[in-house]
Amino acid sequence: MKDEQGSFSCGVESVKNNGFLKKDFFVDPDIRKAEGLPPRAFTDPAFLELELEKVFRRSWLPVSPDAYAEFLEVPGAQVPFSMLGNPLFLQCDSEKKPHVYPNVCTHASYPLVRKSGVVERIVCGQHGRVFTLEGAVRDPKFAVSKKFPRKCDNLADLPLEAWAQFFFVAQNDPAASFDEVFSLMRDSVARLSVGGMRRVIQTAEIREVEGNWKQHAWNYLDSMHIPLIHRSPDGLVDALYFSSYRTECYPHSVLQWAYAANPKIGFLPEDLPARFRDPDDPERRVLALWWFVFPNMAFSFYPWGLSVNLYMPVIGRPDKTEFHWHHYVADERFYRLREELWHMEKVDREDTEAIEATSKGLRSMFATRGLFSPGREAGAHWFHRLIYASLFEQQ
Numbered sequence: 001m002k003d004e005q006g007s008f009s010c011g012v013e014s015v016k017n018n019g020f021l022k023k024d025f026f027v028d029p030d031i032r033k034a035e036g037l038p039p040r041a042f043t044d045p046a047f048l049e050l051e052l053e054k055v056f057r058r059s060w061l062p063v064s065p066d067a068y069a070e071f072l073e074v075p076g077a078q079v080p081f082s083m084l085g086n087p088l089f090l091q092c093d094s095e096k097k098p099h100v101y102p103n104v105c106t107h108a109s110y111p112l113v114r115k116s117g118v119v120e121r122i123v124c125g126q127h128g129r130v131f132t133l134e135g136a137v138r139d140p141k142f143a144v145s146k147k148f149p150r151k152c153d154n155l156a157d158l159p160l161e162a163w164a165q166f167f168f169v170a171q172n173d174p175a176a177s178f179d180e181v182f183s184l185m186r187d188s189v190a191r192l193s194v195g196g197m198r199r200v201i202q203t204a205e206i207r208e209v210e211g212n213w214k215q216h217a218w219n220y221l222d223s224m225h226i227p228l229i230h231r232s233p234d235g236l237v238d239a240l241y242f243s244s245y246r247t248e249c250y251p252h253s254v255l256q257w258a259y260a261a262n263p264k265i266g267f268l269p270e271d272l273p274a275r276f277r278d279p280d281d282p283e284r285r286v287l288a289l290w291w292f293v294f295p296n297m298a299f300s301f302y303p304w305g306l307s308v309n310l311y312m313p314v315i316g317r318p319d320k321t322e323f324h325w326h327h328y329v330a331d332e333r334f335y336r337l338r339e340e341l342w343h344m345e346k347v348d349r350e351d352t353e354a355i356e357a358t359s360k361g362l363r364s365m366f367a368t369r370g371l372f373s374p375g376r377e378a379g380a381h382w383f384h385r386l387i388y389a390s391l392f393e394q395q
């Protein structure tokens with residue numbers, strides 16, 4: 001329920017460029033000329049604020065799996081959760097349709113939902129304002145108010161989409177439709193029955209790690225570090241044919257993939273679209289599909305299932321990232337071998353150490369804007385360019 005200005009709530013002003021000048025952050029669309037984002041983009045709290053406003057509030061982000069695990073498909077079911085410091089709740093309406101509403105009363109900002117449950121109506125605990133399950137306000141105490149009800153006295157029905165076992169929500173008008181952002185990834189894994197994969201809870205699913213959130217995204221998109229950071233023996237580099245490594249950049253996502261070094265592991269060719277077949281060796285197997293979805297989501301598909309990483313900014317702390325890691329299992333036998341065959345934890349450790357070291361460099365007086373290797377850093381360049389464009393070129 002947007003007001004006339006297109007905002008989801010009354011009187012919320014968007015941040016102008018926080019004093020940052022476009023020319024200081026320009027990332028050329030031509031990789032041969034482009035310089036990366038300046039170090040300040042990774043260290044300045046005001047830049048992070050701008051990203052939260054202009055990138056994150058306009059992006060599709062997944063609802064916490066703990067919230068939707070608790071969510072019942074019965075009229076009135078509700079589950080509170082938060083996203084980037086904003087309180088929200090999932091609400092099932094009278095037709096069993098899910099919604100995400102801000103968990104903030106439109107009268108005086110008291111939280112509407114304190115714990116999961118099933119209700120007939122949403123009632124604010126502070127002064128008793130009532131909302132229907134569809135978010136419409138009912139408040140007889142305001143009947144003679146000259147302005148009541150304004151559109152924004154109702155609950156904002158935030159854009160919500162479902163795919164497989166995930167819900168994605170945008171906290172404001174999304175910069176692109178859900179299909180535009182996710183359809184390529186969705187189509188590439190259509191035969192993998194993602195919705196049927198079983199969530200396996202990890203010991204540390206959410207942890208705070210060193211480094212700006214963009215460093216983690218950049219690292220995921222950087223294949224050039226694999227032979228060095230994930231080196232032999234027993235490194236990720238040994239599991240794949242590095243010469244077959246491909247990086248495909250799309251408007252909202254990037255796919256990286258490679259053939260497996262071991263002909264016995266990897267996806268069966270019939271489980272992936274025909275374009276992943278090697279015409280010279282049609283039985284060759286793809287080791288993994290590594291999808292990055294802008295701005296901060298990594299969906300790594302393996303024959304054992306799916307590993308999801310989210311690189312969430314920490315409000316006010318550009319040097320830290322809240323690192324989310326969730327597993328969804330399709331094949332238990334392969335899952336048990338994930339360390340041996342895909343080196344999951346080892347790769348994570350090696351990346352975390354490298355990012356921590358880089359984070360120190362970025363904060364030093366010697367950090368500079370680097371160039372990109374045109375043949376090898378397409379993913380990294382794509383990411384820097386899209387951050388720049390989202391902040392300084394999009395409305």
Ligand code: FES
Binds near residue numbers: 125128
């Ligand atoms: S804050 Fe909810 S009714 Fe006043």
Ligand SMILES: [Fe+2]
Binds near residue numbers: 219347
């Ligand atoms: Fe890595």
